[in-house]
Structure formats: C-alpha cells, structure tokens
Amino acid sequence: MSDVTLIDGKAFSEGLRGRIGQEVIRLNKDHNIVPGLAVILVGEDPASQVYVRNKGKQTVEVGMSSFERKFEDDITQDTLLKLIEELNADDKVNGILVQLPLPSHINEATVLAAISPDKDVDGFHLINVGRLGTGDDAAIVPCTPLGCLMMLKDKLGDLSGMKALVLGRSNIVGKPMAQLLLAQSCTVTIAHSRTKDLANECRQADILIAAVGRPQMVPGDWIKPGATVIDVGINRIDAPEKGEGKTRLVGDVDFNSASSVAGAITPVPGGVGPMTIACLLRNTLAATCLQHGLKVPEV
Numbered sequence: 122m123s124d125v126t127l128i129d130g131k132a133f134s135e136g137l138r139g140r141i142g143q144e145v146i147r148l149n150k151d152h153n154i155v156p157g158l159a160v161i162l163v164g165e166d167p168a169s170q171v172y173v174r175n176k177g178k179q180t181v182e183v184g185m186s187s188f189e190r191k192f193e194d195d196i197t198q199d200t201l202l203k204l205i206e207e208l209n210a211d212d213k214v215n216g217i218l219v220q221l222p223l224p225s226h227i228n229e230a231t232v233l234a235a236i237s238p239d240k241d242v243d244g245f246h247l248i249n250v251g252r253l254g255t256g257d258d259a260a261i262v263p264c265t266p267l268g269c270l271m272m273l274k275d276k277l278g279d280l281s282g283m284k285a286l287v288l289g290r291s292n293i294v295g296k297p298m299a300q301l302l303l304a305q306s307c308t309v310t311i312a313h314s315r316t317k318d319l320a321n322e323c324r325q326a327d328i329l330i331a332a333v334g335r336p337q338m339v340p341g342d343w344i345k346p347g348a349t350v351i352d353v354g355i356n357r358i359d360a361p362e363k364g365e366g367k368t369r370l371v372g373d374v375d376f377n378s379a380s381s382v383a384g385a386i387t388p389v390p391g392g393v394g395p396m397t398i399a400c401l402l403r404n405t406l407a408a409t410c411l412q413h414g415l416k417v418p419e420v
C-alpha cells in the first residue's frame with residue numbers, strides 16, 4: 122500500500138449519529154417532538170432481516186421512535202398498501218421505509234408510490250427522484266449515495282470540475298449518485314455493463330464510485346493515480362484461506378491493488394456500509410423538521 126488514505130465510514134457514521142442524537146434532544150426539548158421511523162419487512166431474506174434489525178437498534182440509539190412491521194411473504198399487495206396509508210396518516214411516524222426486495226407478486230413501484238413523498242426517507246418516490254433531478258432543495262436523497270457524497274466532501278472539499286465516474290446505473294445508487302455529483306458541478310460519466318473500454322473510462326476519473334455488485338471487479342490498474350475511490354459493493358465470497366466453508370466480504374474494487382494507486386479509498390466492510398443507516402436517520406430527522414415547518418439542521 123502506498124500513502125493511500127483509508128476513508129473510515131464507521132468513524133464518520135458514529136460522529137454523524139452523535140450529531141443527529143443531539144438534534145433529536147433539541148427537537149424534543151424545544152418542540153416536544155420525537156421523530157419516528159417505520160420500517161416494513163416482508164419475508165425472511167436473511168440480509169434484509171439483519172439490515173432491519175440494525176436500523177431499529179440505531180434508530181432507538183439516536184433517541185427516535187422505531188416502529189417495525191414484519192410480514193410473511195404471502196402478504197397481499199392490498200394489505201401492504203393499507204398499512205402504508207395508515208402510516209402516512211400517523212403523526213408519530215415521520216419516515217417510512219419498505220425494505221427491498223419485495224416478493225415477486227408485489228409491484229415494487231406501486232408500493233413505493235403509495236408512500237407519502239414527505240415521509241419517503243429512502244428517497245425512492247418519483248416526486249423525490251424528480252426533485253433531485255431538478256435540483257430542488259426539498260428532495261429527500263437516497264441514503265447510500267448521500268453517504269458517499271458526505272464522505273467525498275469531507276475528504277476532498279469542493280468537488281467542482283472534478284471528473285467522476287459512477288460504475289452502475291441502479292435506481293438506488295448509480296443514478297442518484299450521478300445526480301448528486303452533477304449538482305456538485307462534477308463532470309459525470311455513468312458506466313455500465315455495455316460501456317466500451319471500461320478500463321479507460323475509469324482511468325480518467327478523479328472520483329470513482331463502484332456500485333455494480335460484482336466482487337473485486339475493478340483492479341488497481343483501472344484507477345487514476347491519486348484518485349478517490351468509493352466502493353459501494355458488499356459481496357460475500359469464499360475464503361478457503363480462512364478455513365473450509367469460510368467466507369469474507371469484499372467490495373466491487375480489488376482493495377489490495379487499488380490501495381497502491383488511489384489517493385483515498387473506502388474499505389469493505391467499514392466504508393460505505395455504516396454510512397447508509399446514519400443517512401437514513403439524517404433523512405428521518407430532516408423529514409420530521411420539514412413536516413413541522415422547522416429549519417432542517419446541518420449535521
């Protein structure tokens with residue numbers, strides 16, 4: 122490894138959650154408000170269960186109310202839509218998140234569209250997607266790209282004029298990430314599975330965001346020397362070196378080779394991952410303030 126800086130998402134997210142906790146205390150003291158976050162989980166997907174458990178725990182730790190609604194995967198779409206309607210009307214609930222993916226008999230777009238845009242702390246509602254795309258300050262921004270942007274600004278300061286490459290075009294990460302970087306006046310390229318000469322595209326980038334879900338796909342020699350690399354991937358791979366049947370987590374970037382070229386890089390685990398829930402809590406705080414006509418605090 123050269124003199125690469127590790128971007129410590131765990132430490133950053135702990136600081137962020139601490140500041141959110143202070144603002145929650147202030148909201149309670151000055152306005153008698155306790156922000157509430159409702160999370161809906163359908164089915165038994167083990168990764169989703171872990172996420173939802175961690176969300177609930179961290180919501181309570183910052184002083185917010187956590188409402189968890191769990192269902193078998195045979196719940197009907199209508200039942201889910203009725204529940205969302207109830208949560209939309211519930212003053213104690215300021216944020217609503219439906220954990221994805223949903224079972225195939227439920228239409229994800231219909232469910233996401235049913236959440237009130239003001240309580241859509243995931244930022245997936247078309248109104249919030251449109252607000253982000255048009256530079257409207259009222260946009261609630263998806264948590265993972267928001268966390269990436271916070272770390273980038275913390276490391277680099279002003280991003281304007283930088284070349285940014287976003288690898289991946291999902292609605293959850295790639296597309297909103299590109300919009301956020303564009304709003305920071307970066308020159309943005311979105312690359313994907315059909316991009317020609319991907320290595321060369323990556324080598325132009327001062328900022329490289331990898332969000333494709335393919336383990337260790339980006340090698341060090343695709344990275345511009347000194348570039349800042351944000352690895353959104355969380356992939357579990359076999360790790361026979363740790364013993365038979367063992368596994369380990371890796372990102373979309375080959376960390377070892379990338380570390381000898383990049384100026385700064387997020388590790389996996391401990392980079393982007395911990396920022397996502399912290400940003401969800403930040404969005405819940407912001408949504409609560411907006412619903413009460415209060416100024417959204419900088420955290």
Ligand code: GUN
Nearest residue numbers: 218219220221222243264
């Ligand atoms: N599943 C994986 N990531 C996410 C996310 O950011 N939000 C929701 N709702 N579901 C997810």
